[in-house]
Amino acid sequence: MLVPGLVKGEGRFGRHRFYTDETLGDVSQILEGWPASRERAEIVIVSSRGADFVDSDGKVKKQVRFSLDEHIPVAVARMDASGEYGYLTRDESWAVPATLFNKEGKVMWRSETGFGVNDSTSGDAYGDGKLSIVIGFNGGGGITLLDGQGKTLWKKEEGNVWHVEMLDNNGEGGEEILHSNARGQLLVRNATGNIVAQYLPGFYVSRFALARWGGESTPSHILVPVSESREDKPKFILLDAKGKITELESPLGNLFNRLSATQIRLGLGAEYFGVLENSLSHSMLLLYGQNGEIVYQEIFAGACLGILHFRKTTESGS
Numbered sequence: 001m002l003v004p005g006l007v008k009g010e011g012r013f014g015r016h017r018f019y020t021d022e023t024l025g026d027v028s029q030i031l032e033g034w035p036a037s038r039e040r041a042e043i044v045i046v047s048s049r050g051a052d053f054v055d056s057d058g059k060v061k062k063q064v065r066f067s068l069d070e071h072i073p074v075a076v077a078r079m080d081a082s083g084e085y086g087y088l089t090r091d092e093s094w095a096v097p098a099t100l101f102n103k104e105g106k107v108m109w110r111s112e113t114g115f116g117v118n119d120s121t122s123g124d125a126y127g128d129g130k131l132s133i134v135i136g137f138n139g140g141g142g143i144t145l146l147d148g149q150g151k152t153l154w155k156k157e158e159g160n161v162w163h164v165e166m167l168d169n170n171g172e173g174g175e176e177i178l179h180s181n182a183r184g185q186l187l188v189r190n191a192t193g194n195i196v197a198q199y200l201p202g203f204y205v206s207r208f209a210l211a212r213w214g215g216e217s218t219p220s221h222i223l224v225p226v227s228e229s230r231e232d233k234p235k236f237i238l239l240d241a242k243g244k245i246t247e248l249e250s251p252l253g254n255l256f257n258r259l260s261a262t263q264i265r266l267g268l269g270a271e272y273f274g275v276l277e278n279s280l281s282h283s284m285l286l287l288y289g290q291n292g293e294i295v296y297q298e299i300f301a302g303a304c305l306g307i308l309h310f311r312k313t314t315e316s317g318s
Contacts, residue, residue, distance in 0.1 A: 003299065004282070007297040007298060008294060009298075013296055025048045028304075029044075029075045029260075031043065031076060032308055032310050035076055035078075041062065042310075046306070047074065048071050048072055050066050051064045051087065052064075064103070064104060066101055066105040067101070068107060070092075072091055072092055072096065073091050074090065077100065077133070078122065079131050080129055081129025086108065088101075088121070090120060091163075091258065092116070094117065098120035099111075115138055115139055117135055121165050121166055122166070123166025123175040124175050125175055125177070125191040131147065132145060132148075133145070133148070134146075135164070136161025138160060138161075140157070142156055142158045143161045160181055161180070162180045162182075162206045162207065163179065163206065163208060164178065167210060168220070176196070177190075178199075180208065184205050186200050186205040186208065199224075199239055208222055209259045209260050209261055210222060211261035211262060212263045215263065220240065221238055221239060225250055225259065233253075234250045234254050235247055235250045236250045248275075248288055251294070258305055259275060260275075261273065261274060261276070261307070262308065263309065270289065271290060272288060272290075273288040275288070276304065276305060281303065283299070283301075285300075
C-alpha cells in the first residue's frame with residue numbers, strides 16, 4: 001500500500017502550487033517554449049482531457065479540451081516544419097485506437113481497429129519536417145509507421161510492442177524508432193523499419209523514457225527501469241546514443257509502470273536529475289544528486305507524468 005507523503009529530503013527543497021484546474025485531468029506532459037510560444041504563452045500543460053497554455057505566473061492564455069476523453073496519456077505532436085502542432089494519444093494499453101487531435105482538440109483520425117494498440121508516438125522519421133507516427137500493437141499486431149494523414153507507410157512483424165519512442169540516434173536529422181517487445185528487447189529501427197541496433201541485451205525491457213541529461217536542450221538519453229532477476233533490486237539504467245551506461249537506484253520501482261525524467265538546475269545551485277513515475281493511482285518524484293544518490297523522494301496521490309525544469313528569466317530561481 002503506497003502512502004502519500006515525503007520519504008526523503010525534508011527541509012531541503014521548497015515547493016508551491018503553480019497552477020490548478022480541476023477540469024484538466026491527469027497531466028501527462030509539460031513543455032516550455034514550443035508550442036506554447038505559438039499561443040503567446042510560455043508553458044503548455046497537456047492531460048488526458050486537453051491542454052492549458054499559461055504564462056510564467058500561471059495565468060491562462062488558452063485552453064483546449066479534446067472532443068474525446070479516453071483517460072489515457074496525451075502528448076504534443078509536431079505536425080510540420082513550420083511548428084504547427086496537434087496532440088497524439090499514448091499508452092493506449094489495448095483499450096482504444098491511437099488518436100490524433102488537431103490543435104483545437106478535434107479528432108483528425110484514429111487508427112484502424114484490429115490488434116489492440118499498446119503505445120504510439122510521433123516524430124520525424126525521414127528528416128523532412130513532416131509528421132511520422134509509430135504505433136506498436138499487442139500480440140502479433142507488429143509495429144507500423146504512418147504519415148500525418150494516418151496512411152500506413154510500412155508494417156513490420158513483431159510481438160507485443162510494449163512501448164515506442166522516436167529519437168535522432170545518429171545525428172543525421174531523421175529520427176530512429178526505439179521500441180521494446182515480448183522478448184524484452186530494446187530495439188532501434190530506421191526509417192524503413194529495419195532493425196539497426198539493440199540496447200541492453202542482458203536485461204528484460206518493457207517501459208522506458210527519453211530524458212534530458214547533462215545540460216541537453218532536448219532529450220537524447222534513454223532511461224530504462226530494469227531488474228536482472230526477481231531477487232535483485234530494480235534500478236534505472238541511463239543510456240546515451242552509443243549505449244554508455246549510468247546506473248541509478250530505483251526504490252519501489254516494480255510498483256510503477258510509467259515514467260518521465262529531466263535534468264534540473266535549481267537557481268545557481270547544483271544540478272539534479274528528476275524522475276517521475278506513476279501507477280494508476282499514485283506517483284513518485286525522485287531527485288538524484290550529482291553523485292547519483294537520492295536526495296528527495298515523495299509519493300503523492302494521482303497519476304502524473306508531467307515534469308519540467310522551467311527557469312523564469314526575471315528571477316534566479318527555478
